[in-house]
Amino acid sequence: MSFFKVCNLSISFGGLAALNDVSFEVQKGQIFAIIGPNGAGKTTLFNCINGIYTPDEGEVFFKDQKINGLRPDRIARLGIARTFQNIELFNHMNTMENLMLGRHLHMKSNLFRGVGMWGPHSFAGQEEIAHRRKVEEIIDFLGLQSARNQPVGGLPYGTQKQIELGRALASEPEFLLLDEPCAGMNAEEKQDMIFWIKDIQDELGITILLIEHDMNMVMDISDHILAINFGGMITEGTPSDVQKHPEVLKAYLGEEDGEGSA
Amino acid sequence: MDMKRSYYEDVQLFTSGVVVFWFVALLLFLGLLPFLFKNYYVYVANYMAINVIVALGLNLLVGYTGQISLGHAGFFAIGAYGTVILMTLLRCPFLLALLAAALIAALFGFFLGLPALRLEGPYLAIATLGFGLTITQVIGRSEFFGGRQGLHTPELWVGPWHLTTDRDFYYLLIPITVMLTVAARNLIKTRVGRAFIAIREADIAAATMGVNLVFYKTLAFAVSAFYAGVGGGLYAFVLRFIEPEIFTLLMSIMFLAMVIVGGIGSIMGSIVGACLLSWMDLQLRNILSIPYLGDWLETLSQSYFSITGVSNIQYIVFGLILILIMLFEPLGILGIWLRTKRYWKTWPF
Structure with missing residues (x-):
């Protein structure tokens, strides 16, 4: 093969x-x-x-x-995941949300489960917590802690490149x-x-x-x-x-x- | 840096006790409003609540997914006619008819979403405009929908309750509005909502991360149309009579203006924008009866414009206010709020 x-x-x-x-x-x-x-x-x-x-x-x-x-x-x-030559990040989202989008393929919450996120024990709530944990590992790996809650559009170029790498890695x-x-x-x-x-x-x-x-x-x-x-x-x-x-x-x-x- | 104690804090509904307090206060106020104000203001509140529902849905599409629609009056009409016809013809109970009509609107939304896969910006605006105009034409020319004569709404029963006054209807409308608001907010905080925003920000990148563009773009249209459908179904019972003339292009543009004036891509913005513009819309109709200002406007319009200018001077004032808001605060009311918040955060330094 x-x-x-x-x-x-x-x-x-x-x-x-x-x-x-x-x-x-x-x-x-x-x-x-x-x-x-x-x-x-x-x-x-x-x-x-x-x-x-x-x-x-x-x-x-x-x-x-x-x-x-x-x-x-x-x-x-x-x-198969990729990064782009001219950074293609989701500029108005913060670093965390960008990486969470990288988890898209591994998450299952559909429209109805998303709407029904009533508390941390609901399906969507559980899922958010589980995948946040995964994303946190990548943030640690790439040392992005200080950028976690910042909208990525305003971050320095080098950091944006890192976040793009992180987003690709988040999709495992x-x-x-x-x-x-x-x-x-x-x-x-x-x-x-x-x-x-x-x-x-x-x-x-x-x-x-x-x-x-x-x-x-x-x-x-x-x-x-x-x-x-x-x-x-x-x-x-x-x-x-x-x-x-x-x-x-x-x-x-x-x-x-x-x-x-x- | 704001400290977070658990991963769930990023997505939970109430981020602090203060937020819970204000939410409960707001619910209490909404619950007591009909006892505190005159009947006319209950009607105004109903009108506002319906516009809030539609603006929320439109913001999911325009603000969050980055698509545009100039055809939301079409979905609004489908919701209104669908609800009334299902109730009169099939003897459906109101809530079931409302849900079914909104789902029909969502189905139309899905179909309108298909051209959105290939069209962007102004091209999509024209395509959706065509949809909105078509719906009113079809309804206006079909006997089934009552044609130009319109339709009267049937008696409104919800379970054992017979709703006759604006106040009765208010207590049905507000819980629906609150539910749909929380639903929209939950939606954008979870997987599907993130996919919507990702499409707005960088659709190619979203696709390479596994977001199915076809599915999520059409879904955004369907959800948005569902909200408009619910709004339309409820609006029919505020007016108690519907005719095709109501669901004009101007209405679609008003919905869009609510979203933009309130603040694009913000739940709170949609609510504030919808309330403000609904209120302006209702108040400006009486602009000529305001002492001094009304007289002055009338003289002005009679000396410089034709006599007919008087009847729609409200739109001129309305347009002027919109221009001023956009000129001084392009982010809408949301922008004012953000600046105020930033100011008080560091006050008094």
Whole structure:
């Protein structure tokens, strides 16, 4: 059984091929990184995986089940969670409520049970208490105590990134997609984030698919790397292999002009 | 930092003894109101309570889920006609008819929610506007609904009680209003309500967290329509006579104005907004009989506008007040309340 597999995925927007014949496989327990310059199609790939876009061609398999074409909420139900490059939090809710929304899939209160929340012993009351406990664990894990009752819209950028990670973790995923978790963070926040990502892999046993521009970080924590550019695959392999690949060097460092050294 | 002792404190109905005290005080006041005030004010209170119900439902849709509706007079009409027809034709008891009519309104709400899956903002506003207008047209042209002649409401019996006066009706209306208020408040504090708010804030993110957008958007429409349906069914018995002319576009806009003036996305805001605008609506009808101001307005309107301007000068004043409220307090009454609270929290520093 393969854990997660993308086969010959292609999608184009009005003649522009955003992704062209991309295939790769992620093993359970890995940190798998996708690198590539801006506009390479990394976020498009994420959007195809969790159902925001429907790919034109190709297939996506999660635990041998085909998931492309399913609605985003169905895919979430299978155990795939994600964060966004441009933070997509529920700004007017506080941190607690944002994380509680992450528990949505695991809660059962429907309209009638919600309306009938008469006291802590009602079904909805019981459920709120039980899931608040879970959320509290995540708040402890990410050190978000001071932000607990603050509306997230007004919190610092780095904290918002953490809360987004927390919300994804609250849904207890098996497979976590992180879209540039360290973008715009200072060195210290980056270190914390790297630490958490390692912890998520080691302690929670969650497989991670990661998009990141910070090469040091990617080389440091990834088990496997896929490099893409202009929607196509350049190479994939272990960090040390990918680092040496001439196409990757070209995409990241620019081409030598071939006139010899000055 | 506010200290919490248990996880349940975030969602419980009464966060402190002070809140319990005020809630009990409010219930006592509501219970005694018919004995303290003239009969006319009981009628005003009934009118307010019905608008509170509709505004609460509309706020669940507009304020919490972030969808818009300019067709709530349509649901209101379905509730009113549904209740009256079920009672006269099928001899349903009142409460059962009211519930059934509200459920029919909810069903229509569900269907109106379907286009909302693809439409947003102004486009959705136009779609719901079309719905509201269609309902009155259909009712007005069908003999079954009494056509333009309208329908008289039957005698009102609830169990062994025969409700004849405004005061009798008040004691039926207030418990329903309080129940629906608490229900709305519980709803937004639990799973379904959080999903509503998440859709308003970031629908894509909500979907990737497992919120079924199709289900929750249509559910928000259905719940909102249910509230409007209940309001409509009760309103029929305040008027004792219903005709299609009542359920106009202006009514839909008034409901929306209540939500916005009170404060979007706030239960308390809906209540205050609905009470304030209902009161203004009723009082401004008599604006010309106010000493000095009335005379002055009449002279003004006769010298600068046509004679017919006099009859609807209340709407001009009404519109002016709305503009002023929005200009100085975009968050509505809720904004004033928040500022006052913040001020007194740190008083006298």
